[in-house]
Amino acid sequence: MGRHELASQRRKSSALMAAVIAPVAVFFAVGGSTHPTAAKEAAPVVAESDSPVGLQLVAAPTDYLRQDTPVGVAAASRMRMVSRFLPAGVASERGLQIRTIQAARSISDAFPAIHQIGGVRADALRWHPNGLALDVMIPNPGSAEGIALGDSIVAYVMENAGRFGLQDAIWRGMYYTPGGGAQRGGYGHYDHVHVTTTGGGYPSGSEVYLR
Structure with a gap:
């Protein structure tokens, strides 16, 4: 095999390896650490007031993530959905303004x-x-x-x-x-x-x- 053919194969192998590694690196950067002491508390994200579904995203408690939480769902698990609408409470509302x-x-x-x-x-x-x-x-x-x-x-x-x-x-x-x-x-x-x-x-x- 000539030197030019060998160099060409090496360039193709390097390009293929880079294509495989890059998405994995991005995946781990987004997922964050699964260790509870290493995870940073997520900032709350509030829905707009005209949200048609009446829901908002709020930051979950710091202990919401367990050590065995899969890396792929770590970031998503830091958020939980809460309804913007208040349900009826313990008071009877009959006759109230x-x-x-x-x-x-x-x-x-x-x-x-x-x-x-x-x-x-x-x-x-x-x-x-x-x-x-x-x-x-x-x-x-x-x-x-x-x-x-x-x-x-x-x-x-x-x-x-x-x-x-x-x-x-x-x-x-x-x-x-x-x-x-x-x-x-x-x-x-x-x-x-x-x-x-x-x-x-x-x-x-x-x-x-x-x-």
Whole structure:
């Protein structure tokens, strides 16, 4: 075999080897490490607000990947699908107005430790009978954990005051308003967080409640 023929065969072999190795290298670069300590936490990717399917991609917890996760699905496994639509929570929505329903569903979704939320009931004041108020019942309300949970719920509704149309919240003798902050007084409410909204009217059945 001549030198020119031998060189030509070597060039063809090198080109073939490069064609095989390149996709493999890209595959491993995209897949990332399967070792839990080496994997970087994925940044959340949020769907556009007009997404027709109502879903969003969020970063999975750091322990979502196990050491035995195949390399080929490692990157995809760092994401999980979450619906943008809030399901009905623990509160009965009968007689509640739109913003009160939004608040009730959001509290149920954000605080799974809450198992009971009161809504419409007879009362001398108009808030509960008109579907404008919620009673978020706190498990073990006198314990340190119960007090911390109630404090967290008050902070949450205050942070989302615009979205809920929040008028006020009451918890452990404190009266909270979006514009005025907290006032101490004889307001009671030591076993539940009282939440009042501006209502927004009664639902027609076509409403969509979003996270």
